[in-house]
Amino acid sequence: MTVAYILFPGSFSMFYNTASTLGNHSLNPNGAIIFRIGNIIGGALLIPFFLGLYEWKQDNKWSTAFLYCTIILGCIMGFAFIMVGVFSQEYMPYHLMWAGVFFLASFVTSITGGLFLLKHPDSVKSVAYYNFVSAALHLTLIFYLTHGVIIVEWIVILVFSINLVLLIYNYKQMSQTTD
Numbered sequence: 001m002t003v004a005y006i007l008f009p010g011s012f013s014m015f016y017n018t019a020s021t022l023g024n025h026s027l028n029p030n031g032a033i034i035f036r037i038g039n040i041i042g043g044a045l046l047i048p049f050f051l052g053l054y055e056w057k058q059d060n061k062w063s064t065a066f067l068y069c070t071i072i073l074g075c076i077m078g079f080a081f082i083m084v085g086v087f088s089q090e091y092m093p094y095h096l097m098w099a100g101v102f103f104l105a106s107f108v109t110s111i112t113g114g115l116f117l118l119k120h121p122d123s124v125k126s127v128a129y130y131n132f133v134s135a136a137l138h139l140t141l142i143f144y145l146t147h148g149v150i151i152v153e154w155i156v157i158l159v160f161s162i163n164l165v166l167l168i169y170n171y172k173q174m175s176q177t178t179d
Contacts, residue, residue, distance in 0.1 A: 001035060003034045003038075004038070006031070007034065008021075008027075008028045009030070015151050016150060018150055019153060023035040023036045023084075023085070023089065024088055024090060025090060027089075032088065036088055037085065038085070039081055039084050040081075043077075043079060043080070043081030043083075044078065044082060046075075046077060046078030046081060047078040047079070049078075049164075050075050050109075053070060053171075054067070054071060056120060058119075058120065060119060062115075063119035066113075066115040067116045069112040070116055073109040076105045077102055077106050080098050080099075080101040084098045086098075106134075106160055107138035108135075110132070110134040110138065111131070111132070113167070114129070115128075122173075122177040123173075138156055140155070140156065
């Protein structure tokens with residue numbers, strides 16, 4: 001995303017341009033391909049990340065249910081992220097559909113992931129609560145969609161990215177606890 005931003009010709013503002021603008025070849029002829037490949041690679045990495053959560057399966061029925069939902073939705077989210085890279089803004093109906101699937105899956109994954117972490121005895125509970133904050137901020141996308149306040153999308157992307165880093169930290173802590 002950063003490289004695509006640097007290569008963007010003219011002015012680019014998080015208040016006026018969506019993240020997907022960086023992947024629009026007509027608007028960003030030199031950086032669009034980098035943005036789109038980044039989405040494809042990022043989505044491809046999300047799938048094994050979420051599949052790897054199976055390691056934390058427990059005997060607790062609810063914890064297992066939340067874990068399975070998180071894994072399935074996380075894989076759907078990864079696939080949708082790949083498709084956002086495949087279908088840029090030039091293919092608007094498909095792009096909007098896959099972006100919607102990505103954000104919806106991200107929203108629900110934040111909830112199920114947070115519930116799983118609350119149920120797991122070795123998790124960092126503050127990371128679980130951050131998942132709920134992330135989910136709540138995803139709801140602000142409705143405001144973005146109805147009022148065109150583009151910065152909301154960027155805030156959700158930032159919060160989502162921080163959430164992924166916190167999840168990695170959490171699972172590292174969990175693995176050290178079980179060793």
